Amino acid sequence: MNAPSQTFVSDVIIPAQAPPRNSVGINGWMRKNLFSTPLNSIMTVILVVFIVWAVTPFIRFTLIDATWSGADRQVCLQSSGACWAYVKAYLPQFIYGRYPIGERWRVDLVFWILVIGMVPMLIPRAPFKRLNAIFLLGIFPVAAFILLTGGHYQFAGRLIPNSIMPPSPLRFAIEFGIVSAVILFFVGLFAWLSGRPIAGSGNVVGTILAGIAAVLALCSIDFGLVPVETANWGGLLVTLVVAITGMIASLPLGILLALGRRSEMPVVRLASTIFIEVWRGVPLITVLFMASVMLPLFLPDGVTFDKLLRALIGVALFNAAYMAETIRGGLQAIPRGQYEGAKALGLGYWQMMRMIILPQSLRIVIPGIVGSFISLFKDTTLVIIIGLYDFLGQIQASANDAKWASPVTGLTGYIFAAMVFWAFCFSMSRYAAFTERRLDRGRR
Amino acid sequence: MATLLNNPTYRGYAFQIVFVLVLGWLVWDIIDNTARNLQKANIAAGYGFLDRTAGFGIVQKLVDYAESSSYGRALLIGLLNTLLVSGLGIILATVLGFIVGVARLSSNWLVSRVAAAYVEILRNIPLLLQLFFWYFMVLRAVPGMREKWTLFGVFHLNIGGLHVPKLVLGETAWVIGAAILIAIAIMIFVAKWGAARQSATGYRPPVGWINLAVLIGLPVAAFFVAGQPLHFDVPVFNETGPLLMRGFQADSGMTVIPEFVGLLLSLSLYTAAYIAEVVRSGIQAVSRGQTEAAASLGLRPRQTLRLVVVPQAMRVIIPPLTNQYLNLTKNSSLAVAVAYPDLVAVGGTVLNQTGQAVEVVSIWMLFYLGLSFLTSAVMGYFNKRAALVER
Numbered sequence: 001m002n003a004p005s006q007t008f009v010s011d012v013i014i015p016a017q018a019p020p021r022n023s024v025g026i027n028g029w030m031r032k033n034l035f036s037t038p039l040n041s042i043m044t045v046i047l048v049v050f051i052v053w054a055v056t057p058f059i060r061f062t063l064i065d066a067t068w069s070g071a072d073r074q075v076c077l078q079s080s081g082a083c084w085a086y087v088k089a090y091l092p093q094f095i096y097g098r099y100p101i102g103e104r105w106r107v108d109l110v111f112w113i114l115v116i117g118m119v120p121m122l123i124p125r126a127p128f129k130r131l132n133a134i135f136l137l138g139i140f141p142v143a144a145f146i147l148l149t150g151g152h153y154q155f156a157g158r159l160i161p162n163s164i165m166p167p168s169p170l171r172f173a174i175e176f177g178i179v180s181a182v183i184l185f186f187v188g189l190f191a192w193l194s195g196r197p198i199a200g201s202g203n204v205v206g207t208i209l210a211g212i213a214a215v216l217a218l219c220s221i222d223f224g225l226v227p228v229e230t231a232n233w234g235g236l237l238v239t240l241v242v243a244i245t246g247m248i249a250s251l252p253l254g255i256l257l258a259l260g261r262r263s264e265m266p267v268v269r270l271a272s273t274i275f276i277e278v279w280r281g282v283p284l285i286t287v288l289f290m291a292s293v294m295l296p297l298f299l300p301d302g303v304t305f306d307k308l309l310r311a312l313i314g315v316a317l318f319n320a321a322y323m324a325e326t327i328r329g330g331l332q333a334i335p336r337g338q339y340e341g342a343k344a345l346g347l348g349y350w351q352m353m354r355m356i357i358l359p360q361s362l363r364i365v366i367p368g369i370v371g372s373f374i375s376l377f378k379d380t381t382l383v384i385i386i387g388l389y390d391f392l393g394q395i396q397a398s399a400n401d402a403k404w405a406s407p408v409t410g411l412t413g414y415i416f417a418a419m420v421f422w423a424f425c426f427s428m429s430r431y432a433a434f435t436e437r438r439l440d441r442g443r444r
Numbered sequence: 445m446a447t448l449l450n451n452p453t454y455r456g457y458a459f460q461i462v463f464v465l466v467l468g469w470l471v472w473d474i475i476d477n478t479a480r481n482l483q484k485a486n487i488a489a490g491y492g493f494l495d496r497t498a499g500f501g502i503v504q505k506l507v508d509y510a511e512s513s514s515y516g517r518a519l520l521i522g523l524l525n526t527l528l529v530s531g532l533g534i535i536l537a538t539v540l541g542f543i544v545g546v547a548r549l550s551s552n553w554l555v556s557r558v559a560a561a562y563v564e565i566l567r568n569i570p571l572l573l574q575l576f577f578w579y580f581m582v583l584r585a586v587p588g589m590r591e592k593w594t595l596f597g598v599f600h601l602n603i604g605g606l607h608v609p610k611l612v613l614g615e616t617a618w619v620i621g622a623a624i625l626i627a628i629a630i631m632i633f634v635a636k637w638g639a640a641r642q643s644a645t646g647y648r649p650p651v652g653w654i655n656l657a658v659l660i661g662l663p664v665a666a667f668f669v670a671g672q673p674l675h676f677d678v679p680v681f682n683e684t685g686p687l688l689m690r691g692f693q694a695d696s697g698m699t700v701i702p703e704f705v706g707l708l709l710s711l712s713l714y715t716a717a718y719i720a721e722v723v724r725s726g727i728q729a730v731s732r733g734q735t736e737a738a739a740s741l742g743l744r745p746r747q748t749l750r751l752v753v754v755p756q757a758m759r760v761i762i763p764p765l766t767n768q769y770l771n772l773t774k775n776s777s778l779a780v781a782v783a784y785p786d787l788v789a790v791g792g793t794v795l796n797q798t799g800q801a802v803e804v805v806s807i808w809m810l811f812y813l814g815l816s817f818l819t820s821a822v823m824g825y826f827n828k829r830a831a832l833v834e835r
Contacts, residue, residue: 033553040552047554194449267460271467278809281816283774285788286808293801297481298474378570385780392573414577418569425568 062415076406083412086404094394094416097234103226106147107237113140114244122431124438141248142215148241150227153219158302169220176216180209230308234389236420238308242315242380242390247373249316254323259353261324262331272324279321284379287318292386311383319376326368330361364439370432374425392417478802487799494519500793502785504701515794519807522790526811529707529786530773536712537772538765541719548724559720566717571775574714579706579782590690592681600679600692606705607679610698614673623666630662631655703784707776715772722768726761727753766823770816787811 018024022031035041065081069088076083087094096104117136120126145151157172159179165171184202191201233241260272279287291314295305305313334357342352384393395413398404448454482489494516501511506524509517547559566574584603586593592600592607600607638651667674679697682690692699730753738748779786788808795804 033551036551040555043552044554047558051558190449265456265460265463267464271463277816278813281813282809283777283788283812285777285780286805286812289788289792289795289808290805293795294805297478297801299481300473300477301480374568378568381570381572382778384572392570392576396576411581414573414581417573418577421570421573422565422568426564429568 061411073404073406073409076404076408079406079408081408082415083404083406083408086398086406086409086412087416089404090395090398093235093398094391095236097237097389097394098232099228099234099237100226100232103228106225106228110144110147111240113143124435137248137251138211141245142218146219146223147225148228148233148237149230150223150225151219152222152225152227155216155220176213180213183209230306233308235394236391238383238388239377239380239391241308242312242383242388243373243377245312246315246319246376246380249312250320250323251369253316253320254327255358257320257324258327258331261328276321276324279318280325284315284318284382285385287314288382288386290314307386307388311386311388315376315380315383319372322372322375323369326365326372327361329368330365331357333364334361367432367436367439370428370435374428374432377424377428378421391420482802485799489802491803493798493800493803496798498794498797500797502790504704504785515798518790518794519787522785522787523811525784525790526773526776526779526786526788529704529711529779529784530769530776533708533711533715533772533776534769536708537715537719537768540712540716541768542723544716544720545723545727548720549727563717563720566714567721571710571714572778572781575706575710575778575781578709579702583702583706589692592692598678600681602691603702604692604699605702606700607681607692608698608700609676609678612675612677614671614675616670617673619670620663620666620674623662627658627662630658634658701784703779703782706782707779707784711772711775711778715768715775718768718771719765722761722764723757726757729760730756762826763823766819770819773815774812 019028022028034044060081062082065079066084067075067079067081068084070076070085073086075085092101092104096107099107117132117140121129121132121136126132155169155172156167157169157175158167159175160171165174184205187201187205188198191198257272257276260268261276263269263272288311291310292307295310295313299305338356338360339352342356347355380390381392383390384396389397395417399410399413479489495514497512498515498518499511500518502509502518502521504525505521506528507521509521544559544562547555548563550556550559583601587602589602589604592602594600598609634654635651638649642648677697679699680693682693684690734752734756735748738752739745743751776786777788780789780792783789791804791808795801798804
């Protein structure tokens with residue numbers, strides 16, 4: 001006797017059930033990410049307590065108990081919160097230092113020119129990158145220099161003895177002409193001896209010399225701007241000037257040093273390596289000390305640099321060494337075939353570098369360059385130590401001002417400084433991460 | 445002539461000769477100018493000034509120093525102070541950095557977020573600002589000389605600094621030191637024996653437990669055998685008595701100056717953020733397949749970590765880690781901003797008093813360069829040992 005078939009086939013489709021309540025939604029998320037194991041649960045609880053303990057006083061201080069407006073220290077004396085009224089009163093000083101009030105539009109103008117030049121440079125898809133770079137690295141520094149200092153620089157010249165011709169811009173112009181002529185003569189001689197078209201080499205060198213002449217001429221023209229001593233600069237202005245000048249000046253120097261370190265000529269390689277390693281091996285403070293006390297010793301009689309310029313030279317040389325190492329990383333990342341291909345096409349060393357290698361490697365190292373700009377930006381605070389008043393220095397100095405001195409003034413100033421620096425550095429590091437992702441995608 | 449000039453080899457020679465000439469001219473010009481400027485300022489070049497009397501006091505000294513000591517001695521004090529703050533900073537930053545770096549990879553969302561916040565906040569605020577914050581805001585806001593805050597019952601903080609118990613060594617304390625050395629020797633021997641035993645029999649003796657027992661047992665035994673030659677000198681705090689006598693007794697306990705505390709705190713917290721990133725990327729660099737393969741070989745999670753992940757991560761971590769150590773040492777020169785007497789701060793004082801700029805700067809550079817070359821030499825050796833041997 002056969003048992004009836006036990007096979008059962010359902011003729012209705014069982015509706016899908018909702019997932020267990022504790023694996024979805026906020027509940028499920030918390031079970032998975034906060035309370036997955038006993039140890040995790042304990043850590044979560046401890047951290048929550050810690051965050052409440054640490055963040056509550058901070059919010060109370062900066063927002064709830066804070067004083068937002070007032071004329072002087074009286075409003076902040078009794079308060080247990082941040083004294084934002086003080087920051088409001090000092091904000092112009094934090095930004096411009098002691099730059100004359102009537103001339104501050106010049107600083108603003110430079111800032112907006114920079115923004116207009118920077119924004120399309122940072123957007124990868126914006127067109128005219130080459131023109132943009134020329135504007136930022138060539139035109140902007142000259143414009144900024146003239147606007148900030150007032151231009152009208154008096155060149156005097158120093159090669160022709162005073163007995164023949166007294167110091168004057170004309171003497172400088174004549175000297176410049178003579179030196180240019182000598183350089184051009186040697187370039188021409190070299191081209192002629194090696195059997196190349198003389199015009200070709202002459203054009204390049206001639207253009208460079210003409211460019212320098214034009215820049216010097218622009219700097220000496222009187223635009224009717226009131227001269228402003230760098231001793232009066234301060235605040236964010238000095239921070240940005242040091243950081244950006246250090247960056248722009250160290251870029252070409254860094255490229256040369258990176259190429260020098262990878263050069264096949266032993267003398268050049270050795271010199272570049274020593275230069276790079278020495279600067280990278282010492283702290284920036286000693287470099288700044290050196291720039292402020294030793295640089296004047298190195299200069300001949302009658303040549304003096306002001307304090308800001310000395311700091312700028314120190315920062316630029318220091319940063320160039322770091323920049324060189326970043327760029328060298330990019331040069332090493334270019335496959336050998338690129339070098340060989342360029343040589344096979346008959347390109348010379350500089351043609352190969354300019355047209356094939358550098359465009360590729362510089363693109364790779366953009367995140368690295370932004371990274372080193374962030375550290376440079378943070379390091380500019382060290383100029384306080386040689387007596388320049390950058391953003392932090394200006395805040396530090398103002399906190400002791402009798403008009404606003406109160407128990408909370410100092411802390412308010414530091415919190416404000418920290419927020420500003422953080423905003424700058426964090427957004428730059430996000431940008432670096434963004435370009436890095438973009439490059440990764442391109443290479444995949 | 446034309447072929448000669450177009451020959452890359454000869455062009456290279458010619459360029460290098462011109463390069464050397466220009467460089468030599470520049471260096472000679474600088475030396476010449478310096479010599480002339482020094483002569484004008486009436487400063488005798490050379491290191492003779494190191495023997496002259498310094499005449500200034502230094503608040504923290506690891507070896508004997510008085511105002512009548514020489515400039516050379518003062519610089520030595522500064523150098524030792526730099527080494528002290530960097531050494532301790534490196535230890536603290538490493539411990540904290542590893543904790544934060546591992547926490548960033550935690551499966552606990554809150555833990556990894558807090559670790560990320562720590563890194564992003566500390567990394568993006570200038571070190572000098574952090575130093576100012578700790579020194580001027582925290583360590584200047586503590587109670588005055590006649591009061592104190594107490595942490596854990598043994599550390600006391602007031603405006604005079606951090607007051608901690610001092611470890612006093614008795615006459616027979618060397619026995620304990622010897623015991624520690626012997627314990628280390630035994631531990632090395634046990635580890636070797638354990639490894640040999642494991643490869644011979646397949647079973648691993650409990651090396652860890654034996655070593656732990658040796659490490660703790662021997663020194664403790666020595667402590668009692670030698671007649672307990674160690675004790676702590678606790679800082680004495682007078683709460684009553686004449687007003688001027690209140691506060692910490694001068695010769696009791698050990699006082700750590702606030703400059704040191706502030707510098708150490710800011711350096712280690714700042715560098716820890718960078719070390720955390722180094723550690724995180726090092727661990728992430730070990731591919732997932734390694735962990736999975738270890739699991740399928742039957743290794744437990746702890747064994748996987750110890751035998752598979754950490755050794756491979758270390759290879760990636762150590763070079764940038766040493767770089768961070770160097771950075772911390774270089775950053776310790778920020779001491780000059782809060783007047784902690786490190787090499788740069790003391791050197792700055794010497795420089796101001798004597799005007800021997802070239803000599804003082806050369807001493808600074810020599811020290812820091814020596815340190816970086818030493819580190820890179822050690823690194824090179826390590827890299828050679830740890831480098832992946834491809835078969």
